[in-house]
Amino acid sequence: MSLFPLFANLQDRPVLVVGGGEVASRKIEGLLRAGAKVRVHAHELAAELQQWLQQGRLQRLEGAFDPAWIDDAWLVVAATDDAAFNRQLAHEAEQRLRMINVVDDAALSSYQLPSVVDRGALQIAVSSGGAAPMLARQLREQLEAQLDHSLADFADLFARHRAAIRARLPDLARRRQWFEHVLQGPMQAMLAAGRTAQAEEAFLEALHNHQQLTRREGRVVVIPIRDPDPGLLTLKALRALNQADALLVDAGIAEPIQLLARRDAHRLPVLSDRQALAARMSQQAQSGDCVVYLHDAAADPGDSRELITRLAATGVPLQVLPAVTPWRDPPVAGP
Missing domain, CATH: 1.10.8 (Helicase, Ruva Protein; domain 3)
Incomplete structure (x- = not known):
């Protein structure tokens, strides 16, 4: 399941939480930190929730559950141990076009609550889409240790x-x-x-x-790609993709490799006329940009030679990163 990562502004916005145990407490704690107006429906409240209720930090909804409560909520959290009730609640939320998280049930959830590394305005969220929450938690713990407060x-x-x-x-x-x-x-x-x-x-x-500040000197980086596995890219190639101001991508380049480039990099068309393409890339580099070209060397290994020759003639700083090929076990010698 592919999820769309999203940070929600819940300041002063109502969130409905159904359930009052330890799991609900953990979810509510994060919601309160985000400034949400938390409304809780539960037969019993954990001691911590009772304390927050007395402090006026949350509101308790009394009586039998009313599906109409969902209409007033921006988000819904189902934290009960009643599987049948959770399914019905997820159905009610779906009908009302409300996002719901059903704890420990990714199939019923329309959003997930990730593991979060909190550094004030800087937050890093890690999610496995509900597939491996312990893995997400372990990654969060590693990031906690690496990122200074x-x-x-x-x-x-x-x-x-x-x-x-x-x-x-x-x-x-x-x-x-x-x-x-x-x-x-x-x-x-x-x-x-x-x-x-x-x-x-x-x-x-x-x-x-x-x-x-001295204006940064532009450059052109050509990265020949011979394998769709992004794990085979060199550190230099990854660094160039992270620094790219402008990006050119051949049609055959695998999407996982393209996703490693800066999201705000300006996309330039790959012109079939190599002379025109070299002129366009050179012009972009002369304006101070780092221009990165992901070339599909597997489709035509010799296709970049003319382009590289023309780029070199323009005088712009040019770097051609060596392609990384997958390891092949040497043939086993016969007896």
């Missing part, structure tokens, strides 16, 4: 000064270059060391002096 303060710096950044850097390419400069700078290390004021001072200084 100072990232929350770093993200907050960008959030607080977002308007000033956009005003001073209206050009997207220059803004991206400035972001790369700041992200590679010392600010996060300062925040990790507790030097918050010094980090903000350095951040604002970098923003004030943005015009001193």
Whole structure:
């Protein structure tokens, strides 16, 4: 099952949770952190939910379950151990065009609640689509150990000064270059060391002096692809795809490889006229862009030679990354 990843703004929006046990408590805790107005229907409430109810953090819906409650909810969570009731609840939500998560039942759910690494405004969600929740949890734990909590303060710096950044850097390419400069700078290390004021001072200084940044030199990277397995790409190829401002992709390139490129990279058409294509790529690189061409070398290994020759003649920085071929076991010698 393929899921569409989505971060929902639930601030002051009603969410219906059916169930009052430990599982419901875990779901409600996350919903409350997101600012949702949680409404709970359950025969009994766990001690933690009772406490939140007394504190006014959630509302309890009394009496027999009323399907009309779903109409007032942005999302629904079913956290009961009654399988028949959960199926009926999922049906009612479907009829009312409401998204529902049925705990531990991916087939009945129209959305999943992922494992989350929370660093303030920066959040990383990991989901297996309900297929392997323990695997998602393990990956979350690994990310928790790798990502310093100072990232929350770093993200907050960008959030607080977002308007000033956009005003001073209206050009997207220059803004991206400035972001790369700041992200590679010392600010996060300062925040990790507790030097918050010094980090903000350095951040604002970098923003004030943005015009001193040297415009990044553009380049063209040609990556010959001979195998659809994205795991065979070199680290250099992956780095180039992550840095791509403009992307050209031959028709035969496998989708999993294409998905490794920057999502906001501008897509350019692959022109059949190699001279025109070289001129177009060169022009894009001269504007300061990193232009990456995923060439289907398996379809025509020699097709890129003319293009590479023409690109080299333009004088733009050119890099042709070596293709990675799958390992083949050597033939076994006879006796």
